[in-house]
Amino acid sequence: MTKADTIFKEFREHSVAEFFKKNRQMLGYSGKIRSLTTIVHEYVTNGLDACEEAGILPDIYVRIEQLGNEHYRVTVQDNGPGIPKTHVGKVFAQMLAGTKFHRFIQQRGQQGIGASGCTMYSQITTGKPTKIVTSPQKGKIYECEVMFDVKRNRPLISGEVEYPGDMQGTKIIAEFKDVTFNWSDYGPAEYLRRTAVANPHAKITFVAPDKQRFVYERAVHVLPKKPKPSKPHPKGITVDDLLDYAHHAKARTIKSFLTQTFDRMSSAKADEIEKLTSIDFKRKPDSVTWRDAEEIVDAIKKTKFLAPNTSNLYPMGEKQIEKAILNVLEPEFHAVRTRSPSVYRGGVPFIVEVGIAYGGKAGKGNGDSAKTEVMRFANRAPLLFDAGGDVITKVVNEIDWKRYGMRKLDDVPATIIVNVTSTYIPYTSAGKQAIADIDEIHKEVALALMEVGRSVGSYIRREARKGEKQAKRKTLLKYVPEVAGAVAKLTGDSKKELEVKLLDMINRKYAAGQMGDGPEEERDG
Amino acid sequence: MPKKKATPKDKEVSSKLTELGKEIAEEIKEGKPPAFKMPVRSLSNIHFNEKKQQLELGKTYSKRSFMNVAHARKFMQTMLVAAWVRNELVDEGITTSLRDMYYALKRTIPGTKENTVEEQSESDPIVVDIETMLDVLREELHLNADVRGRVVGNVVIKDRGDTVDWSKLGSGGWSIPSNVENIEFKSVDADYILLIEKNAAFERLHEDKFWVDQNCILMTSQGQAARGVRRLANRLSVEHKVPLYIFTDGDAYGWYIYSVIKWGSMNLAHVSNRLGTSNAKFLGLTMTDIEHYGLDNYTIKAKDIDLKRARELKEYPWFQAPEWQREIDKMIKSKKKAELEALSSKGLRFITETYLPEKIGKKDFLP
Numbered sequence: 079m080t081k082a083d084t085i086f087k088e089f090r091e092h093s094v095a096e097f098f099k100k101n102r103q104m105l106g107y108s109g110k111i112r113s114l115t116t117i118v119h120e121y122v123t124n125g126l127d128a129c130e131e132a133g134i135l136p137d138i139y140v141r142i143e144q145l146g147n148e149h150y151r152v153t154v155q156d157n158g159p160g161i162p163k164t165h166v167g168k169v170f171a172q173m174l175a176g177t178k179f180h181r182f183i184q185q186r187g188q189q190g191i192g193a194s195g196c197t198m199y200s201q202i203t204t205g206k207p208t209k210i211v212t213s214p215q216k217g218k219i220y221e222c223e224v225m226f227d228v229k230r231n232r233p234l235i236s237g238e239v240e241y242p243g244d245m246q247g248t249k250i251i252a253e254f255k256d257v258t259f260n261w262s263d264y265g266p267a268e269y270l271r272r273t274a275v276a277n278p279h280a281k282i283t284f285v286a287p288d289k290q291r292f293v294y295e296r297a298v299h300v301l302p303k304k305p306k307p308s309k310p311h312p313k314g315i316t317v318d319d320l321l322d323y324a325h326h327a328k329a330r331t332i333k334s335f336l337t338q339t340f341d342r343m344s345s346a347k348a349d350e351i352e353k354l355t356s357i358d359f360k361r362k363p364d365s366v367t368w369r370d371a372e373e374i375v376d377a378i379k380k381t382k383f384l385a386p387n388t389s390n391l392y393p394m395g396e397k398q399i400e401k402a403i404l405n406v407l408e409p410e411f412h413a414v415r416t417r418s419p420s421v422y423r424g425g426v427p428f429i430v431e432v433g434i435a436y437g438g439k440a441g442k443g444n445g446d447s448a449k450t451e452v453m454r455f456a457n458r459a460p461l462l463f464d465a466g467g468d469v470i471t472k473v474v475n476e477i478d479w480k481r482y483g484m485r486k487l488d489d490v491p492a493t494i495i496v497n498v499t500s501t502y503i504p505y506t507s508a509g510k511q512a513i514a515d516i517d518e519i520h521k522e523v524a525l526a527l528m529e530v531g532r533s534v535g536s537y538i539r540r541e542a543r544k545g546e547k548q549a550k551r552k553t554l555l556k557y558v559p560e561v562a563g564a565v566a567k568l569t570g571d572s573k574k575e576l577e578v579k580l581l582d583m584i585n586r587k588y589a590a591g592q593m594g595d596g597p598e599e600e601r602d603g
Numbered sequence: 604m605p606k607k608k609a610t611p612k613d614k615e616v617s618s619k620l621t622e623l624g625k626e627i628a629e630e631i632k633e634g635k636p637p638a639f640k641m642p643v644r645s646l647s648n649i650h651f652n653e654k655k656q657q658l659e660l661g662k663t664y665s666k667r668s669f670m671n672v673a674h675a676r677k678f679m680q681t682m683l684v685a686a687w688v689r690n691e692l693v694d695e696g697i698t699t700s701l702r703d704m705y706y707a708l709k710r711t712i713p714g715t716k717e718n719t720v721e722e723q724s725e726s727d728p729i730v731v732d733i734e735t736m737l738d739v740l741r742e743e744l745h746l747n748a749d750v751r752g753r754v755v756g757n758v759v760i761k762d763r764g765d766t767v768d769w770s771k772l773g774s775g776g777w778s779i780p781s782n783v784e785n786i787e788f789k790s791v792d793a794d795y796i797l798l799i800e801k802n803a804a805f806e807r808l809h810e811d812k813f814w815v816d817q818n819c820i821l822m823t824s825q826g827q828a829a830r831g832v833r834r835l836a837n838r839l840s841v842e843h844k845v846p847l848y849i850f851t852d853g854d855a856y857g858w859y860i861y862s863v864i865k866w867g868s869m870n871l872a873h874v875s876n877r878l879g880t881s882n883a884k885f886l887g888l889t890m891t892d893i894e895h896y897g898l899d900n901y902t903i904k905a906k907d908i909d910l911k912r913a914r915e916l917k918e919y920p921w922f923q924a925p926e927w928q929r930e931i932d933k934m935i936k937s938k939k940k941a942e943l944e945a946l947s948s949k950g951l952r953f954i955t956e957t958y959l960p961e962k963i964g965k966k967d968f969l970p
Contacts, residue, residue, distance in 0.1 A: 550672045556715050557679040561669060564682035565631070567690055568624025579631045580669075587670065 098198045104509060105195055110148060110258035111265055115462060117152055117196050117257070118142075118266040121250055122273060123459070124169075124193050125156030126280060128248070130301055132159035136280035137296075140270060142259055144287040149204075150257055155249040160214035163240075167233030170197050170208055170224040170250075194226075196252060201225055203255040207236065212248040219243040259287050263442075263451075264462050267292070271406065272453050272460035275495060276394065278402035297405035303392050308501060309341040311386035312378045314425020320371045327363040335363035336374075342384045351377040386427040388419035393429040393499045394458065403435045407493055410437030413533035417526050422518035428500035430522040434492060434530045436537065441491035448491030450484075455497035456505075456513055464512035470496045472515055473523040482531035483538030492534070496523060551588035558584070610785070612743055613693050619737045620689040627682070637678070638668035641736040642873065649872045651920040656881035658867040658921070660735065677729070683708050683719055684729045692745035698782065700747050701727050735873040740784070741830065747781035752832035753802075754779055755809055756820030757792040758839075769820075776809065779822075779831045783838065791843040795963070796820040797886070798828075798836055800851035800860055804943045804954065811955040817963070820845065828864050830871070833878040836864065840880045847880050848968065850959075853888035854905070854940035855912035858922075858931075861885045866921045884968035887958075888941050890933035896958065901945035905938045924970050 102108065106116035122138055129136035137157040144150055161169055170193050197208045207223035214220065220240050227234040261267055270284045274294030281296040310319075329335035333348045336359075352359040354377035357370050366374075394402075399414040414433040421427050441448035454461040454470045465471045474494060484490045504514040513519065562576035609617075623639065630637040641664060642648065648661040669678040687708060692699065705723040712719060720726045734741055741748060755776040758769040762780075766789065769777050797819050799805045805823035808814065814821040820839065824832045840847040849864055851857030865883040867875025893899060905913075916922050917931045934940065946954045961967070 553672050554670065554675050556712055556717065557669070557675050560679045560712060560719060561637075561682050562631075564679075564686040565624050565628050567686040568621055568682075569628045571628050571632075576628065576631050579634065580637075583631075583634060583636065583670065 098195065099202070102199075104507075106509065107195070107199055110256060111260055111262065112463060113199065114142070114150065114152075114254065114257040114259055115264060115266050115269050117199065117252075117254060118154070118269055119459075120192050120196050121152070121154035122270070122282075125154060125158060125248070126273075126277060128158035128161075129156055129280075130304070133301060134158060135296060135299065135301060136277070137283075138280060139283045139285075140266070141285040142266060142287050144259065145253065146255075148258055149253070149255045150259060150287070151251065151253045153249065153251045155247060157247040160212045160220075160246070161210070161248055162214045163220050166210055166212065166220075166222060167224060167235055169193055170210060171226050171233035193250070197224055198226055200252045200254050203257075204253045206253050207234075208250060208252040210248065210250055211245070213243075213245040217242055217244070219245050269460055269462055270294070272455070272462070275402045275406050275453060276455050276458040276460060276497060278394075278398050278405060294406060297401040298398050302394070302398075305392050306390050308387060308390035309339060311341045311421070311425030311427070312336075312343055312381075312383055313421070314386075314423050314502075315340070315375060315378065317368065317371045317375050320375060321366060321368060324363040324366040324371065329363055331360050332357065332363050332366065333359040341387050347381065347383065350381055354380060385419075386421055386425060388427045388429070390501065391419055391427055391429050391499050393431050394497055396431075399431060399433045399495065399497075403433050403493075403495070407435040407440045408438040409435035409440045409493075411534065411537045412436065413530040413537075415526050415529045417522055420518055420522050422504070422516050426500060426502050426504075428498055428503075428519060428522070430519070430526045431495075431497045431499065432523070432526040432530050433495040434527075434534050435495070436490070436492045436534055438491075440493040449488055450490045450492045450494065453493060453495045454513070455495070456503045456510070457499055458497060461511050461513070464506065464509065466512075467506045467515075468512035469515040469520050470498075470513060470523055473520060473527060477524065477527055477531065479531065482535030483542070484534070494527070496527070498523075547588050551584060554584045554588070555581070609694075609696065612784075613696070616737075616739050616743050617689055617693045619739065620685050620693070620733075623685055623737065624682075636668050636670035638666050638670075639681075639736065640664045640666050641732055644731070644735060644870075644872070646869065649869050651866070653920075655876070656866060656921070657875040657879050658869060658872045659875060660872045677732075680708075680720060680726065680729050681732060684726065685733060688730075688733070688744050688746070696745075698742075698745040698747060701730065704730070704746060731870070738873070740874055740877065742782035742784050742834075748830045750778065750781050750831065751825050751829040752779040752823060752835075753777060753805065753825075754820060754822045754835065756796075756814050756822075757790075757818065758820060759789040761787040761789055770815075774809065776821075779829075779835055781829070781831045783831050783835045786835075786838075788839070788843065791820075791839065791845065792818065793820045793839075793843075793845050794818050795846040795848055796822060796836060796839055797959075798822045798824060798832070798847060798849050798864065798883075799943075800824055800826065800849075800857055801943050804850070807951070808955060808959075811952060813955050813959070817960070824860065824864075827860055830878060833864055833880075836883075837878060837880045840882065847883040848886040848963070849883055850886045850943070851888070852940070852942045853890060853893065854934070854942075855909055855916055857888070858885075858916055859912075862916070862919070862921065884970065886962055886968055888943060888945070889969060890930055890937070890939075892958075892962075893939070893941050893945075896946070896949065898941060898945045898948065899939075901948045902937075902939040902941045905934065905940045909940055910935055910938065926969050930969060 107113045118140060122140065125138050126136050134157060139155040141153040142150055172194055200206060200208055207225040209223050211219060211221045218240065222238040223236050225234045259265060267284065267286060270282055274282045278297035279301055282294040284292040323339050324335060327335040327339065329338050336348045337343050337345055348359065351374065355373045357373060393416050396414045396416045400412065403409060403412045412433060412435045416431045417429060419427050419429050442451045443449055452471065452474050454468055461468065484492065498513055498519065504516055506512040506514045558577055558580045562573050562580060565571065565576055566573040627637045627639065642660045643663040643665050644660065648663040650659050650661050652659045667674045667678050667681065669675055691697065702723060705720060705726045708726060709718055709720050730741055730744065730746055733744065753776040754769060755772065756769050760767050767777060802823050802825050805821060808821055822832065822836060836847055839845055849861045851860050865879060865881060867879035871878060893902060913931050913935050917928065946958055
């Protein structure tokens with residue numbers, strides 16, 4: 079064995095564990111609370127995706143048990159299609175093996191670290207394997223324990239058992255140390271609450287370490303449509319991307335490469351671009367040089383294109399957001415809005431959806447001490463961290479909420495929900511917890527929030543007016559017996575008669591149905 | 604209906620209160636918001652009538668409506684006071700104090716934590732409202748104001764059937780009641796009435812038998828004159844044509860006591876014609892007296908608030924006489940004020956033997 083071989087061997091032996099350890103911050107394993115949230119997120123996301131792909135309405139069960147100081151057991155079970163025996167190892171113990179990597183498609187998950195990251199984290203903190211129970215076939219249950227074989231960088235499966243039984247889906251049981259559970263906005267409980275808001279088609283059950291049980295019932299009985307992969311829009315392309323695409327293209331000419339690869343690139347458009355460049359579009363695409371690519375990108379900038387095809391974007395939709403809000407937050411009032419698709423950087427389509435829930439269980443805390451909370455979502459996945467750098471936070475802080483009847487935004491029992499749907503979410507960092515402040519997205523979020531703000535504003539003002547009228551009515555009502563009694567004493571009239579007349583007068587002026595405020599019914603019991 | 608000893612005035616007041624109730628009841632039955640009008644009592648609606656030399660209420664009225672939330676409570680209280688005053692006082696021939704009325708009316712409104720009246724300061728103005736609205740005196744509503752003030756002199760009166768001789772009441776004199784409407788003057792023998800602000804000066808003059816020597820009526824208001832004192836001075840002066848001289852400290856507060864006795868007060872502008880005695884004269888203590896009698900060493904330095912008040916008085920239309928303007932200017936300029944007691948610096952009997960006889964003899968008064 080040569081010296082180089084030895085070095086290389088050493089390197090490989092440690093690579094996976096080293097890679098994980100060095101990059102754990104980037105991958106969501108920074109901090110004890112965040113790590114636990116990341117674990118829950120990875121398992122739940124896998125469960126939701128598996129169910130949706132198989133056309134099953136998800137029913138996700140999550141349990142967190144405390145075993146010791148900073149030592150927890152996490153159990154997540156879904157009702158999905160199960161995992162074939164041969165795939166279990168890949169899913170749970172192979173890094174960067176995901177199927178979602180680098181596709182131009184709207185997706186929920188993170189990079190291909192996912193469940194394997196959890197297995198690794200469990201292994202390096204407890205030395206224990208992750209237990210999987212799954213039923214890929216009706217009536218059959220397969221059970222095993224998974225670890226990383228660090229030396230060979232591949233899954234190590236042990237304790238395999240197969241037996242007949244009734245089960246649907248997959249159950250994962252894993253232990254973790256160096257993690258903490260708490261009830262903060264960054265903890266697993268809040269993560270699941272927000273996941274429930276963004277996924278009203280799923281039933282989510284959560285059992286906390288103190289045995290408290292939270293059940294978010296299914297509010298929508300239809301699965302969301304499956305997103306389809308789409309072609310990129312020319313306006314969003316960079317020189318490097320273009321070169322990359324061109325060199326991997328199967329087309330015979332540059333022209334056909336362009337029309338086949340890009341959205342909205344008609345043959346006429348390709349000709350138009352050709353005229354703006356010195357390049358012969360009959361050349362083979364793999365002959366494109368960096369300079370050529372620059373020329374083409376420049377020409378694209380000067381050319382007008384139809385807006386990107388947005389049929390591959392699947393927002394939650396106003397009805398679903400509404401149902402989710404009603405289901406989880408039970409507000410007094412809510413308003414939702416899904417904006418029309420828009421485009422940033424000229425070529426990436428996105429849709430902004432917002433909802434505001436006011437009163438009820440909306441907001442942080444309860445009753446009079448309730449404070450406003452902002453729930454951020456990217457393609458339905460809750461974003462819990464890095465709120466400060468997020469475009470949504472910035473816009474929420476910029477809006478003059480006083481105009482919408484919310485004097486001090488912090489002290490209002492309201493939940494503001496913003497979901498950005500896109501084939502490519504521009505995150506501020508690899509942690510994928512904050513959406514970058516891009517002008518077009520900023521503007522769309524602002525417009526959407528102002529629209530729902532107006533609805534909430536008029537509701538709050540209407541309620542305030544009603545409250546005032548009620549207060550006036552009550553003030554007058556309490557004096558009626560006194561006035562009627564005194565006048566009756568002076569005149570000898572019947573006190574009762576005067577009372578009835580006065581009550582009638584007050585009711586005519588202030589009572590229900592006489593507000594002229596539209597169809598809204600009086601709530602007063 | 605009035606039950607016992609109902610005077611014609613009682614009958615009139617009783618029916619005025621009933622009328623108010625009937626108007627309100629009528630509006631209620633017709634489904635109209637019940638409301639009543641009354642003259643505005645703020646400064647903007649108080650005018651000085653040059654001809655009558657009296658403060659008067661102007662013609663501005665305000666409407667108090669039950670259906671207006673801002674008025675509702677006061678409306679309720681007005682009705683409570685009106686009904687109680689008519690039923691319990693006027694018709695029963697009973698007179699009582701404002702404080703009694705407050706306790707009689709105060710109770711918790713059923714189903715609330717609110718009282719019909721919380722403080723006496725809430726029920727007192729309601730009485731004034733009814734006075735102005737119905738043009739009746741508080742005393743005619745059988746409600747007494749503060750009792751303050753005493754009087755001595757060669758006067759015999761009949762009060763509630765008793766004959767009282769003001770010259771035979773020893774050191775105390777006759778205590779002036781709140782309601783002097785029904786007092787009957789049997790005999791009045793006096794050249795003038797001397798109304799003194801301070802009780803101490805009254806005691807001095809009474810002990811020195813000043814009123815016997817001078818053949819006058821001696822009266823003290825013991826501070827700002829109560830309604831009884833003002834009405835009594837008014838009746839004596841008007842009904843028996845006895846001049847009225849006012850003797851107060853030489854400062855803005857003394858001048859205002861004079862002002863209220865002569866022209867009427869802003870609070871009670873609606874009854875100036877009965878409480879104000881427009882031919883009253885200001886005897887002293889004047890700034891000129893201080894110079895003339897050499898009292899300069901016994902003056903007190905005027906405080907900012909004294910000067911401020913003096914400047915206010917200087918602007919009042921009823922203080923525009925040149926004599927008063929001079930008097931006020933002197934005080935503002937010298938920044939000095941003097942109490943009646945300053946005269947004692949010249950000897951305890953100086954006031955009885957020298958000062959008053961000289962002033963009255965020379966008719967050295969301010970108008």
